[in-house]
Amino acid sequence: MKNLKKTAVFLLAVAMIFSVLAGCGTQQENNAPETTSAASTQNTSTVAEDPLKDHMEISLAMWGIGEALVEGVQDAVRDQLFQKLNITIKPVNVTWDDYTQKIQVWAASSQLPNMFAIDSIGTQNYKNWIEQGIVHVLPDDLSPYPEVQKMMNGNGMDIYKYPMGDENGKFYAIPRLNHFSVDDWSTDNGMQVRKDWMENVGITKEPENMDEFIELMKAFVEKDPDQNGKKDTIGLTCYNADWLTWFMSAYEPGMLGGINWVKDPENSGQWIPAFMTKNALEGLKAIKKLYDAGGLDKDFATLKSEEGRNKYAANKAGAYAHDVTPSTLSYVAQQFEKNNPDKKYKDVVTVLKPFKNVNDGQYYRLIANPAWSETYINAKTDDKKIDRILRLFDYVLGEEGYNLIHFGIEGTDWKKDGDKIVLTPKKDASGNEIPVSTTYPFTKCGFIAEWSGTRQWTNPSTEPELQKMSSDLNDWLQANAKPIPTDLRVPLLDVPDKDKATAKFQDIVIKCVLSNDVEKTWNDLVKEYRANGYDKLIEEINAKCAELGIQ
């Protein structure tokens, strides 16, 4: 019996040692594809003369692709795309709440599909996947794919090279553009205000600073702007507390749109996260003043999903902090017109210009990296398939492919009127328009190569007057506002403690605004973040900036 016990313990120990060794073995296998990648970049020139001769099945993991590619369902858009490129796309479905986890597990267990979409740039995953040879480098010569080449050579795209700042750096991912340029983000943070309510409360001049804004919001609360005889309206609501960054352009522009890195004016131009500057404190105090005056939604800290938007669209709030892109304006319009069938949103809304900065008297506008998320190619994918993948991207980034996967079939669902596209939607028996995604499920993943923001000011499915409102504001901002004073490369720098950058504007603004002493709370938060890794991170970022010559 004793011997049996000893034998069992020995066998257990051996089993545990072997399982540890098995884990080491996996890493060595993962290193192998790196050499293949280097060879592959040189082999692109040997692709067959008729590049579309062979039919290919390409597996793609992307959000909601399972809904867009359903077996047995008729879809002329899908069929036309597949025929054009002689491909079949095999969907590997991921959802918005599980995509990161799934892709990480697949990457670690060598189960990745041919291509997959994820927001990984600047993270440890990005670096590991490249250095372990899990993702394929893109060919140096992108001339066979002119639309892809144009995009990769575009404004602000250098940050997608690895290593960043290296002249010989290579692209390991195809960025998924949200805008064509860093400057096109100007309306991605804004303020919508009910101008009819402004008339009703007797304030017709648009507010140009925080004090005027507070007066307007107080009037919305106290003066029955919806004229229903009840005191049931609030001033400002928001999509969530993150969108209160709109006010920060007047105090700390580095916090417009979130927490960017800025030069600390009090410390010889050291790069620090914007929330640590004294100007940021002034901005938070201003928002606190708005809250204490009763001008800000009391529930601003707990708003989620569409609560704030619904309140505003249901005539409960007079101002709404979100973005003022054509698509958001249109969506709010839809909700508003459902609640107010006798009104048109375009007639009752105005979009505010930002306030002048209290320190330098300048206007500021949002800039950001052009892309959110990237598409990666599995290192095990062969050259012919890589070529086909790039041709797929080239096609859908171009006009013909873009129109197909967004608007449907030319001549049936849309037509050209000069330069413009005019939609000719089908209608059902009751006369309601049938959404194009119902007829062609593939259009649900119209973002296969780029997001909808890229052509937001020419999108024919957006209400034209709202589109013009957004576009006019953009024009004004480009002419009159400076880009926020940050360097977009800084958050993406490869430093050991980059994962310590955990501060979120939402958390900071909620804690400060709901506290009794904003300054004390802000000081405590800054101390806490510094102690939890930001001190080291700041040191590393500044060292890296000096190394790369980022001024």
Add this chain to the structure above:
Amino acid sequence: MHISMKHNKTTGFDAFNSILMIVLAIIAIFPLYYVVLISFADYSSVQKQLIYILPTSFNTEAYKLVFNEKLFFNAFLVSVFITVVGTVVSMTFSTAASYALSKKFVPGQKLMFTLILIPMFFSGGLIPYYLTIKNLGLIDKIWVLILPGAVNSFYLILMKNFFEDLPASIEESAKIDGANDLYILYRIVLPTSAPVIATISLFYAVDRWNEYYGALLFISNRNLYPLQLVLREAVLDFSQIMASTIGAQIAQSNRATYTQGLQMAIIVISTIPIFCVYPFLQKHFTKGIMFGAIKE
């Protein structure tokens, strides 16, 4: 005099106690009431009122949408399947294993028990688990939600302890009459073990019904999503889970639109089956926690 004073003190405390319990009950029930209320409310009425506490409208559109939408209906059927079949599979294996392990004369009984106990405290990690499931060919199959978790070590131990406490004389007399082990298990032991069977079945059923993590990791086919995964997708606030504000915004605008009413309707449908079962099996549930805890 003394007795009436004592009676007044008790009444005062009772009154305070009752009020406190009523308040706590309202606090506990109100979220549930609110969920049901919103699920049956008209969208415009909810938006127009500052606070919606009393039902001023009635609308079953959210439920119609849930039952007409293929994804939800599929998810409901998947959850029912994995709950019913999963519970049967789990109980079959758990009962057989725990009965065998309750017999000291079984060769290697202690070793097997130790091997079952160790994974309760230590796990191989996510990647080895994923690779094991993949090598078993269970990725994207409905059985991945049933087989890997077929036997819960803790429940196994509970049942084993219960079987150990059964009088040996019942089995001995059956053995003398010529019954084999299987016959004894199914004809004698199980009928006398109704409490533990009911309790552990309920535990397994609740676990299966609430299952979502396995589906999140191993299922990509939307037709195999259980209801809890669909519910998670419907109610999730992306600003809390995504590091980037832009990313959260893109996620919110690119997924299906879930109005508050629809979210609430999915929550109600997800919780109704458990609500129906719990009142009848609650006493077994509370008793079951104590199984094997006290040795006589």
